[in-house]
Amino acid sequence: xxxxxxxxxxxxxxxxxxxxxxxxxxxxxxxxxxxxxxxxxxxxxxxxxxxxxxxxxxxxxxxxxxxxxxxxxxxxxxxxxxxxxxxxxxxxxxxxxxxxx
Numbered sequence: 001x002x003x004x005x006x007x008x009x010x011x012x013x014x015x016x017x018x019x020x021x022x023x024x025x026x027x028x029x030x031x032x033x034x035x036x037x038x039x040x041x042x043x044x045x046x047x048x049x050x051x052x053x054x055x056x057x058x059x060x061x062x063x064x065x066x067x068x069x070x071x072x073x074x075x076x077x078x079x080x081x082x083x084x085x086x087x088x089x090x091x092x093x094x095x096x097x098x099x100x101x
Contacts, residue, residue: 008032009033009065010030010032011030011031011032011035012025014032014058015061016057016058017054017057019049019054020054020057020058022049023048023049023050024047026048026049027047027048029047032062032065032067035058035062035069036062036068036070037070038069039070039071039073040069041072042070043055043058
């Protein structure tokens with residue numbers, strides 16, 4: 001744990017499903033100390049590959065460790081929500097399926 005020892009806990013040691021772990025790592029969230037600075041809303045809207053089920057598992061594992069995600073704060077500035085997977089697919093499809101003029 002953190003504190004005077006300076007140790008960090010890797011996200012990979014949480015025992016999350018590989019999809020959830022890979023999504024966090026791809027987004028640069030590699031330590032539990034970093035993960036706990038994110039709120040559920042931020043993770044859901046900004047990290048591709050995380051859904052409600054994955055977030056429920058993450059919160060359960062953190063609770064078992066005596067930790068939790070940051071609170072959702074209405075005054076906190078969030079990035080724009082990401083497009084859904086289907087919307088990205090359609091955009092990418094048009095990019096290569098429609099001939100360039």
